[in-house]
Amino acid sequence: MSKFLSIERKEKLIKAFLFVCAAITLLTTLGIIWVLLSQSYNFFKEVSIIDFITDKEWTPLFSEKHFGIAPLLAGTLLTTLIALLVALPLGLTIAIYLNEYAHKGFRKAVKPLLEILAAVPTVVYGFFALVVVTPFLQSIWPSISGFNSISAGVVMGIMIIPFVSSLSEDALFAVPNALRQASYGMGATRLQTAFKVLVPSASSGIIASIILAFSRAIGETMIVAVAAGQQPQLTMDPTVPIQTITSYIVQVSSGDVQHGSLEYNTIFAAGLALFIFTFILNNISFWINKKFRQEYE
Amino acid sequence: MSNNIKIETKNIHAWYGEKKVLHGIDLQMEENTVTAFIGPSGCGKSTFLRILNRMNDYIDSFRKEGNVLIDDKDIYKKKVRIEELRKEVGMVFQKPNPFPKSIYENVVYGLRIQGINKRAILDEAVEKTLKQAALWDEVKDDLKKNALGLSGGQQQRLCIARTLAVQPKIILMDEPASALDPISTAKVEELIYELKQDYTIVIVTHNMHQAGRVSDKTAFFLMGELIEYDKTKNIFTKPTDERTENYITGKFG
């Protein structure tokens, strides 16, 4: 009888331990929200949220302090847009090519190779941007400064190509074969089928993947930290140094700013802004994808 | 032949979600007999079989009412330990499902999980049950061989041996030969006939001839109801219900 009790108890203990493991994920999210909110609260006690949103300068570390997030947002947006300009056309093309044109063998061989692009550490990409791409661009347009958003943006774009292509591929794959066959059956070419039938049908899925790529790009840190500069400015000029939200956080963390000071707390406010943007983008993307899948089920 | 009622079900109703699949099944099976459940696809015979060892517990949408008594004890009572129940009531499945381990480890799995690890005991159980399952001669030279390398018929006999190793009193078989070739099927049927002396067996089968060959009593199910239950000889020669007769003579199913 006691043998049974101990087996029962052992099963219960194991279940409890495993539950705790799963619960850690919830605790992590709660932790993120708690830390960002509570520490930003300290920041916003001293800096009004209006200033934060509307001020056109971000100079917390200078003697004349401005706390407008706009320049960091601009820097983030600029690099992200450049990255998407590179990754979206190429990623989507790859997805269409692999889905409609390529032989099975080619697809099987190429997909793991594309994953290599995603496996390279981002600091290495940063090195590429600074040491290879910028000098190359400078040889063509000498007015580009040593730190700029175009090198970082282009390299970031290359990095997220497999991200875009595999998500788009999934979206295209989910389109029912019947539609494909109908199009080919009418004599359409692969290109026509892809762009007139498949992409429109998969449009929600593709939009969802674009949004996810956007979110991925605005959260990227090291490429911009290495190659894009540390000068927050409200500009859309890709040839000048800028600073993103992420590289600002790196700058302050690796510096000597006193913990607990207002200047230090800027990283929490910046982090909160970043978290809110990526959270919203991610969830919009999931929601769109969910609706998209439902259409086809 | 003893007259002990080994398994008894009282007024079993069952549902998968909203869909009702069993309607008021009352059945009694005696010890050391072979009972066959026959009926067309979807009539509920497999569902009913799985109620007897609570294998339906893993299906979220499943619900049942009524009692199942084994040795006069309700097996669905809260304090019943499922693992103990399964040691008394073993099951052989339709598609052979050996573990991707050696033949030896397959057979002794049921013993190891009870904490029995002594080499001598395990060796003895392996030999005894593989002989009972008529597989010993074919595999005795290489018990370490991976079970997945055996043929379908051999795998099924291995699954039977595995079940026997736990020394259950009752063995439930869910169409055990339907995935096998005729020769393996014949071997399995022979096996069932021999096992009857020491075990109570319930077998679900699509094959009426099989039911006729191996079973003492047969239960005919149709659309979740128990239509007729009698000595096998009677079911097949003079069924009392017209539906039974139609099924037996192949008019449907």
Place this chain on the structure above:
Amino acid sequence: MSKATFNRRKDKAFGYFGIFATVLGLILLALFIFQIFSDGIGRLDWDFMKALPSRKWEKAGILPAWTGTLWIFVLTALVVIPVGVGAGVYLEEYATKGRLSNLLEINISNLAGVPSIIYGIIGLQIFVRFMNLGGVLLAGAFTLSLLILPIIIVATREAIKAVPKSIKEASYGLGATKWQTIWNQILPMASANIITGVILALARAIGETAPLIVIGALAYVPFVAKSPMDEFTVLPMQIFNWVSRPQHGFLLNAAAAILILLLMVFVLNGIAVYLRNRSRKKFGL
């Protein structure tokens, strides 16, 4: 030219463009790596591997960096494997389908999309400050564990899903308890796929820089970490540090360090791919 011919030409042209797009990224990456190789190979020798960082680029080396990376690899693995696999097992085998398990699933998807630097901020406040560990290896390992936890949970769940139901039924049918079934049948069959996911996740973790910067891994570490409570640096950080220096010599050092880091990352990825292919052959999983 007829419309049909024009369409066919466009179709073919897109085909070529498709191939171009597919290989463009890879060609550029190959060019980049070639450039790094030519920059860095000159600096790669045993002295470089055994030396501490220094203000003089010719004397600087990556000993603390690569040992730090190894430390982080091991510590993170020790933390994240039990928690990640445990969570995956719970969600797949124990959790009843319902609101709680849906919530957990959505939450994990969200966590996978949180930028890595945010994990650094959390790690800073929780592990470095609140738990008072300081900017040490253990804090770094905990932080990276949180980062890659969702990856491992998903990999575990997928691996478990691939185990055929018939095996579970056979095990339960013989009287095994839930945990016995998981431990004796499910996990062994899922293990190759789980390990693959774990290795890929760890390969990602050792390439991370931002979270470790935020928790206070140091830029200049002239010593080798000897315990989990020591301060530390890792290869990506050392690379970042050197890339930020103006002297050209440090760029060469950074290139050499990158070669070592890439070697580690590619070897890990290679092992993972090898394991995945082998498991497919063995179990058909």
